[in-house]
Amino acid sequence: MNFPDNNIDALSIDCLIFGFKKGELDILLVQHGEGISKGKWALPGGWIRYNESVNDAAIRLLHDLTGVSNIYMEQLAVFGDVDRYPQKRVITIGYFALVKPENYKLHAGFTASDANWFKLSEVPALPYDHNKILNAAVKHLKHKVRHEPIGFNLLPRKFTLHQLQELYEAVLETKLDKPNFRRKLMKMNLLAASKEKQKDVSHRAASLYKFDKRSYDRLKDRGFTFEL
Amino acid sequence: MNFPDNNIDALSIDCLIFGFKKGELDILLVQHGEGISKGKWALPGGWIRYNESVNDAAIRLLHDLTGVSNIYMEQLAVFGDVDRYPQKRVITIGYFALVKPENYKLHAGFTASDANWFKLSEVPALPYDHNKILNAAVKHLKHKVRHEPIGFNLLPRKFTLHQLQELYEAVLETKLDKPNFRRKLMKMNLLAASKEKQKDVSHRAASLYKFDKRSYDRLKDRGFTFEL
DNA sequence: TACCTTATAGTCAATTTGACCATAAATATG
DNA sequence: CATATTTATGGTCAAATTGACTATAAGGTA
Numbered sequence: 075m076n077f078p079d080n081n082i083d084a085l086s087i088d089c090l091i092f093g094f095k096k097g098e099l100d101i102l103l104v105q106h107g108e109g110i111s112k113g114k115w116a117l118p119g120g121w122i123r124y125n126e127s128v129n130d131a132a133i134r135l136l137h138d139l140t141g142v143s144n145i146y147m148e149q150l151a152v153f154g155d156v157d158r159y160p161q162k163r164v165i166t167i168g169y170f171a172l173v174k175p176e177n178y179k180l181h182a183g184f185t186a187s188d189a190n191w192f193k194l195s196e197v198p199a200l201p202y203d204h205n206k207i208l209n210a211a212v213k214h215l216k217h218k219v220r221h222e223p224i225g226f227n228l229l230p231r232k233f234t235l236h237q238l239q240e241l242y243e244a245v246l247e248t249k250l251d252k253p254n255f256r257r258k259l260m261k262m263n264l265l266a267a268s269k270e271k272q273k274d275v276s277h278r279a280a281s282l283y284k285f286d287k288r289s290y291d292r293l294k295d296r297g298f299t300f301e302l
Numbered sequence: 303m304n305f306p307d308n309n310i311d312a313l314s315i316d317c318l319i320f321g322f323k324k325g326e327l328d329i330l331l332v333q334h335g336e337g338i339s340k341g342k343w344a345l346p347g348g349w350i351r352y353n354e355s356v357n358d359a360a361i362r363l364l365h366d367l368t369g370v371s372n373i374y375m376e377q378l379a380v381f382g383d384v385d386r387y388p389q390k391r392v393i394t395i396g397y398f399a400l401v402k403p404e405n406y407k408l409h410a411g412f413t414a415s416d417a418n419w420f421k422l423s424e425v426p427a428l429p430y431d432h433n434k435i436l437n438a439a440v441k442h443l444k445h446k447v448r449h450e451p452i453g454f455n456l457l458p459r460k461f462t463l464h465q466l467q468e469l470y471e472a473v474l475e476t477k478l479d480k481p482n483f484r485r486k487l488m489k490m491n492l493l494a495a496s497k498e499k500q501k502d503v504s505h506r507a508a509s510l511y512k513f514d515k516r517s518y519d520r521l522k523d524r525g526f527t528f529e530l
Numbered sequence: 531t532a533c534c535t536t537a538t539a540g541t542c543a544a545t546t547t548g549a550c551c552a553t554a555a556a557t558a559t560g
Numbered sequence: 561c562a563t564a565t566t567t568a569t570g571g572t573c574a575a576a577t578t579g580a581c582t583a584t585a586a587g588g589t590a
């Protein structure tokens with residue numbers, strides 16, 4: 075098939091890129107340089123090219139922003155209210171992504187005034203229906219994190235159990251009991267202990283673990299479902 | 303805002319309408335009357351009008367087929383591969399819907415040769431990427447039915463615990479222990495017993511229950527989550 | 531060395547689960 | 561009409577899991 079390389083201009087993609095740092099969830103926003111909403115922070119997004127799949131478009135957009143290409147990503151939802159965008163009818167597909175701290179740096183080409191991380195608690199008023207989209211994404215994250223082992227995508231490749239607990243506490247907005255949390259996670263057999271320990275802490279160093287995707291896939295085949 | 307009343311022709315909706323009868327899941331398909339795939343059974347779908355929201359378009363399409371307007375419905379996903387549709391680039395939004403047996407009759411205007419229910423196990427090869435979309439929908443149903451009380455949307459308003467169990471057995475493709483299933487569901491406090499009993503059975507009649515959405519909403523506010 | 535601080539291990543009662551068995555209520559049959 | 565048959569509904573019991581804690585270990589720092 076051979077399509078001209080132009081855009082489908084009624085259909086856009088908006089990215090909901092979450093990060094986790096200092097015990098808080100972050101979201102990546104960009105500053106609009108032109109148009110009606112100039113100067114406003116908004117969800118990063120773009121147009122789908124005529125000869126690329128919707129998923130490929132999302133991958134491309136996420137890569138352009140973060141420089142990372144194997145990022146955790148999934149469709150969130152389509153937002154298609156008639157008046158969500160001014161002047162013309164634009165339907166957008168929200169893409170939900172989670173990035174690890176090691177990929178936190180923005181891609182070359184972006185400066186802090188172009189694109190930046192915002193604590194979820196400090197997100198300003200966004201243009202269009204972007205606040206609504208963000209709320210839907212947060213709700214999705216809260217739900218999904220309890221039913222599938224995706225939280226690891228917000229942590230470094232190697233992490234301590236305490237870091238993992240802090241993540242869940244931040245996402246679910248609740249406190250968890252340390253020994254119980256630990257016991258539950260360990261019994262699932264999803265974490266592979268590495269020989270390494272935490273460094274540069276002024277107290278006993280915790281063991282570092284990795285999420286063991288192999289084990290998870292095996293368990294899932296046998297009917298296991300992650301629940302927290 | 304005032305838009306011309308034409309279509310956004312790069313974007314369609316396809317509906318995945320599930321039903322449940324005789325212990326088996328059904329899916330509603332329509333027969334194409336024109337075009338390349340003439341005579342083939344396919345997912346029912348249509349175009350989004352320029353002046354209606356995407357959700358409204360889905361509601362309209364579902365109503366046109368089933369005659370029902372308060373049907374359980376949610377977005378499934380966007381399917382946007384470049385070559386999913388012949389000749390031109392069409393991106394489609396899958397809508398997932400569940401209908402109760404009392405709404406099983408097709409809307410006037412459709413005959414059995416236009417639109418019909420197919421057992422999931424007897425679905426023919428469908429055009430475009432419709433089999434892929436259907437598979438995604440089945441997977442979604444299997445997952446969601448365990449984490450949210452949506453199964454009731456496939457049963458009559460009043461149902462027996464055994465009917466409910468049969469539904470879960472069909473969806474999850476597994477056998478469940480009757481007394482345990484019963485105990486678990488009852489303890490959730492989501493089912494309101496009606497005074498009525500099953501009729502026309504040649505054995506002890508079972509009590510009929512209704513799903514109590516009020517209770518569920520109250521419980522959910524207090525942090526309850528449905529798990530099966 | 532004493533003393534923080536956090537990691538990690540263990541205890542115990544209460545609850546939930548899984549695998550059953552028992553009884554009840556209705557129709558069907560001889 | 562008694563008895564079999566069928567499904568509903570109610571229990572039991574050991575095993576596993578959870579929730580709320582307490583205890584000890586392993587570093588650092590004063």
